[in-house]
Amino acid sequence: MLESPGSVPGSMRQRGGKGKVRKRLTLVLGVLALAALAAACAPNATQDAMNPQGPYARESYDLIVPVFWVAAAIFVLVEGVLLFVVFRYRRRKGRAAEVPPQIHGNNRLEIAWTILPALILAGVAVPTVTTIFDLAEEPTGQVLEVNVLGHQWWWEFDYPNEGIITANELHIPTGEPVYLTLCSVGLGYGQQPTPNDCQPGPPEGQAPAAVGDGVIHSFWVPELAGTQDVVPGRTNTLTLQADHPGRYSGQCKEFCGLSHAYMKFVVVAHTPADYAAWVANQQADAVTPQAGSLAATGMDVFLNGQCIACHAIQGLEDANGNPLQANGGPSLTHFASRECFAGCIFHSADPKQLAAWLENPPAMKAGSWMPDYGLSQEQIQALVAYLQSLT
């Protein structure tokens, strides 16, 4: 008996085991067709511009759909005429080739098919322009403000009014506009680490770097808002809002170098009560591990190694008694409260992924600015335990 191709899901494979070859073939084809249909509808697409989940994304959607139907009507009309002409006026077999009348044109028709499209476009232009200005307006009332910092290749979210800094996960309350201020920072190629800060230009008292601070990124979470580029030297804004609690996938949309494909993030929308709880947790200092535990060893590794050159953990101090400052790397204060890390491509809860990352970051993610520090397996295990304790 033939075994079905691997593309058939396991449950189907067992059911089809007793049938005849032909029956199975029908089944396989049926399943493939269903799979095709399912994929076409893409129920899994969590980054879908055609599935708006908030008022700002809906503004774009409400233009995409009617414009699509206008375009579809014109498409059917023009291609229909083309097909009609091709069949109607083709030279039939057996009929003598006769030179048709030499028609050179028709001015009335020309004027008609110049003006008609212009009118249709004018009709499309009205809602287009009003929506452009609607979307550009700064939201009023109860608004959450967040600074978005695009790094190579991860996202930093800074809540200035709440005093929270997080990475790769933007947490928001439902039903409230979120007003984002976006800038590009981070290590330009080969630059020294500098503090994570939206202000363009060198820190006070330092000479300008040889080249610009960062590169252009683009912030896109299609289910909640349209695209906004994140441009070095320029401060852009974007408003988004979610209707319902949930996780909304987003990613960098403008080519930004080696790991452009791996600069993802997720917007987590909570009910207002859950959001308040999240804020309270994030505002707290990092958890101090129990003395003698593996996590405590990890904290020692963190404080005494290279980690603090780039990473900060709120509540910890360096050897001179100064609070830690993030220079190019994400804050790790509540690392374990985030589901993903490194541009949201690895799972924080997976100790294997975390250990592999600490062992050799550039091998896990091309171009990663965090180098391989040659940590021992013991150090790595201790760091993993410590990071996973930072809830």
Add this chain to the structure above:
Amino acid sequence: MATVSVPTEGRSRGLLRRPTATTGFWSWITTVDHKKIGILYGVTAFLFFIVGGTEALLIRLQLAQPDQNILSPSIYNEVFTMHGITMVFLVVMPLSAAFINYLVPLMIGARDVAFPRLNAFSYWVFLLGGVFIYSSWLLGGAPNGGWFGYATNAVLDPTRGMTFYAIGLLIAGIASTVSAVNLAVTILNMRAPGMTLFRMPVFVWMSLVVQLLLAFSLPIITVALFELLFDRRFGTHFFDPVAGGDPVLWQHLFWLFGHPEVYILILPAMGIVSEILPVFARKPLFGYQFVVFSGIAIGFIGFGVWVHHMYAVGLGPIANTAFGISTMIIAIPTGVKIFNWLGTLWKGDLTFPTPMLFAVGFVAMFVIGGLSGVTHSVVPSDYQQTDTYYIVAHFHYVLVGGAIFGLFAGLYYWWPKVFGRMLNDTIGKVNFWLMLVGFNLTFGPMHILGLQGMPRRIQSYPAELGLAFWNLVSTIGAFMIALAVLVFIANVLVTQRKPKQMEADPWDARTLEWTTSSPPPEYNFEELPVVSSLDEAWHRKYAETEDGRVVPVPAGGSGTEVEHDGGHGDGIHMPSPSYFPVVASVGILLLGYGVIFSWWLAAAGAVVLLFGLYGWALEPSSE
């Protein structure tokens, strides 16, 4: 054919001995004949087409399934960048140049272009520019910042790739600028007696518009590329916000060139289709003047829409509104062209050999690309569509379904004129249908992928996004296109074995190039034609009776005799071949490498260039 110009003196007066070969390798290196140069452009562009197509297949292989790593991110970035550069600058532009070079003098009844040696120089500079860019794979990494080369990424990238990009495109830009001036002068000044501007074939008109677009848009990209080169090589700060520069400056300059460039790529194909549809409908082009003026309008408005590439940059609602509306406006003349093509077919006597299939396919596919283009003018829609595969789908419908289909129509249509052999029509039809189906399978699904959340230029995508199915379909389609191209190559090889016997006018065509032999003699026309109407060749063959019927003019009636037995052409003064164009272009190539590797090499390049120009200046154009 023997040399047509008899040397007036026994010895050359130039720095090098005048080349004398009329066949074989050296005849191609030193030729100044616009037809040979056209063939050189065509062959070179087709070879680059195979390379760029292979890069496309690599991209599609990498994206066929989620979470693949067939190409590493660094290689992937090089491959998609080189695919874009290759297809735009080394395939569609030179393939259009091949047609323009070969056909324009024939269509306007001239013996050659205005500056034949300059024409050869353009080709050699273009070729060496392409070689220069491709040599980067071996000399420290290919360009990897996208064909659009956005600062600051393009400035900061530590490999040599984007320096090769800047210099390579500057070199290619020299070729295009020189040939733009040459061809514009040719069209304006070299027309046969009676060939008024409004008796020129539409293809010639579109060629003229393209040359003017090139002449006005290339200086902009030249400025941008020099700034990029200086930022990378000499530490300037044009695009560095820390020192007061602005990365958005690059975007303005690039797209102010880049959008006219889109029309530079598509207008020649539109011209080709405007020639082919009337021939196989046996009717004149419907609304000739409207088609011409809409082409000119597209050329002008094309300079006023560039910000539609930049809606998400944050230029503000007023800028976005203005450019959204200008983008809507440019759709109108484009629509006029499509309606006129339909009008041309209406009530025609349609036959569908391969050139006609590709031309009708062009119209059908360009409609889709045009409509998806209009959706970009709806700015808030574009906030979602920008930088996704929706955009990739759109511009491939314009540049493959449009430009490439048009150019293939032209290849099948003019092949008998250029090579004296007819491409096999059955194989041609297989070629067309494979290409049409493969093309739609490849790029149709990308509309869906883009809206479902697939950004451009990503080396991989996770399975969770549900993008696997359409990506696989797209990859299958890409391999069908590759198969179609192989079928075309097979057709060329099969055709090459046929005897070289072609009548002057196998399609019963309408324009002057069909009144001379296939292939045409070096001097094009035995006697320069005297033109009395649009569609001159047609009017020499047919006349309209008083009741509007079209009847053939009796043979010999108005002098369409074109069959020559050779031995003619004596006394026609043609420019002589020359070494200096190729010498000068080698100098430019060395200068390019010199800027990257060593000032001594640059100095050597300058010496070679000066030697080439000096010898060129001293050499009489013919002797």
